[in-house]
Amino acid sequence: MLLRKPRFSHSQLTDLEAGPNPECTEQFVLEGVSMKATLTKTGILLTPLETRRCWPLPANLPSSIPFSEILCVATSHSVPSWRCCRGLWRTQKVTHRLSICTFKRPRLHQCHWVSHSVELESQEEDVVRRWAADINEAVSINSVRPKALLVFLNPFGGSGRAPTVWARDAAPILSKAGVRCKVVVTERPLQAYETVRDLPLLDLESYDGILAVGGDGMFQELLNGVMALRSCGEADRAAAAAQLRLGHIPGGSTDAVAYSLNGTRSAVTAALHVALGDRTPLDVMRVDTADGSHRFSVCYATYGYMGDLLRTSETLRWSKWLGGRRYPLAGAFTLLRGRSYRACVSYVPSTPATSKSVECTSQCQICAEATDARAGDTSLHSSAPSEGEPAWTVVEGEFKSIMAIVTPCRSDMSARGLARTAHLSDGRLKLVLVRRCSVLQYLRLLARIPTLGIDAEHDLPFVTVLDVVAVAVKPIGAESSWNVDGELMPSNHLSARVHRGAVQMFSRGVE
Structure with a gap:
């Protein structure tokens, strides 16, 4: 034998x-x-x-x-x-x-x-x-592992499975690793944001990180709360907030943040990354509007098709029998309308440009060059031009869609990412300009995203993909809406700038 x-x-x-x-x-x-x-x-x-x-x-x-x-x-x-x-x-x-x-x-x-x-x-x-x-x-002896965490759980987001995900998948793993967790179950929108923003110094110093259990919306609340702390004007609180690591335990309907960080929507995988104390820097995009409001994002900001889609789906929210089906219905309606919008787009190109064939992994040399998060970084307070950067380039035209993509934005619909060559911490935005085209041409572009991504080399003359560090959009005439990580912005005159490695995450990247 x-x-x-x-x-x-x-x-x-x-x-x-x-x-x-x-x-x-x-x-x-x-x-x-x-x-x-x-x-x-x-x-x-x-x-x-x-x-x-x-x-x-x-x-x-x-x-x-x-x-x-x-x-x-x-x-x-x-x-x-x-x-x-x-x-x-x-x-x-x-x-x-x-x-x-x-x-x-x-x-x-x-x-x-x-x-x-x-x-x-x-x-x-x-x-x-x-x-x-x-x-x-x-x-x-491994000092990078967390000892105490502040956990926010959203029981209403997505399909409402966050409490089950936490109790069944995440909590037992963190308990085995000896991590103490204080769990806050949110009861209303912006509760997590306000709670984090108002954390006293004593509480900030007692936690090693903050976790979001739920969808991308819950994570965005925590992110904006931490960024508000870092610009609060109090040096001690700002320094303590800069040392916090953030984590996303996926329990929503899309979970693009956890998927982009770990390459999977598995809550067990995300919890293991947290328990083992993994750390990776993540780019953050600051978005400013003409009315003086701002927010931070780690996924995308889109104008045109995706903005119209979100606005249309919000009008259908009243219909309870539609549920999650309102999104494909709104997408089909928006596509058939085929609207384009005239706008003036200004951007600052990134230097040097990266190879389009490089995808981000856990051993990514480009992301390894990102520095740690800095407390009191004044550049986070505005998206205004920086000294010594290249001159702004201005493009005016009629666009079907304008996208500023921060990270790969992986999802079940596009496992390798909406923008495959985007990185977790390369200090660049993928600016995608889709000029006016027919419904069939735009449908062809949408059909390529799940297999190739929107930034792949293609033969579509109406699509332009640029590596930039900042972008500003001024609508001319009829206006669409800005969709920033699934939220509508109050003003359509928008400027955005990426900040390299601004936050630290419980992750090691996609293996």
Whole structure:
């Protein structure tokens, strides 16, 4: 019979290749296979001591478990029982179990993490207890992991599944990791924004981050609340707010923020990123209007087709029987109307331009150059021109749609993103100008978005995609509406500027 070695799913650690330490090596049993386990500076190295002749063979046995991917370690033991062996009744020995709470990555979808427990068994109780203590100590040394979080839960957004998502998927993971959570269930719009904006200094210093459980609207409230804190004029509160990390536990209808950050809408994956203390900077776009109001966005600002669609869907909100079906109905109506709008578009091109073939991943070199969030950064207070930047370029014409896209904006409709070559923290906006075209031409553009994205190289002469750092739009004549992350702006005279890596997120990017 052919011998078959077990397959491994966890990635190898570079530091583990230095060789085992005889003083930190023990023998355990994992899924019936004898394993030699070695503690190193960065994790646990597991080496099989035997091959199996029986069938079926255990698959996907881990070859290494980094400390950075361990939530916690627990010990237990099996209760002795009697069994019949060769006609004689004998009692089994007590088996002590070392349960390592971690996760695994499915082969077909590496971003979609799944909670997993590695069960190492031994007959020696002292060995199991000593290893549990050593591993927990190594895990606790990681200072980037959060200790206390402020959680806002929106029970009304999307399909109303946020409470279930929190209780079933996110809360148990954070509890295992020893993270204390204060949960605030919102009861009205802007409650989360106002609560965060008014947080006293003592509370700000007691939290390591803030989580939004719900849809993109809930996250936008938290984002704007934190940005309001950073420009409140009080140096201590502004500095404390700049150190907070934000997280999005998806529980809405689109969840573009969590999807763009993690490559999946899985609440378990998002919670694991938070519990493990992952960190990545995220670009933020400040949007100013002529009436003096402003808001911050991490997704998009659109004028024309998407603005008309949102405005039309809002008029259908009164119809309860339509529900979520009002969006495709509004989209079809807006498309058939085929309206275009005249506008003057001014923008500042980014330098240097990036390659259109580069997509953002967890190992993105472009995003790695982003600096940490800065407290008291006065550039966040306005979208006005900065010194030393290139001159503004002015384009006037009739446009079907104008889009300023901050991040890839991934969703179920476009898994690789509305703008595939956008990055999480490259300090650029994707400015998409769609000039006047027929209904069939625009429908052709919409049909390409799920497979190619709107910024892909194409043969559509009415579409222009530019890398910019700032944009200003002045409507001429009949006006559409600005749709900023699913919210209508009160004024259509708009200017926007991107701020590179302005906030820190609980994420590591798309793997």
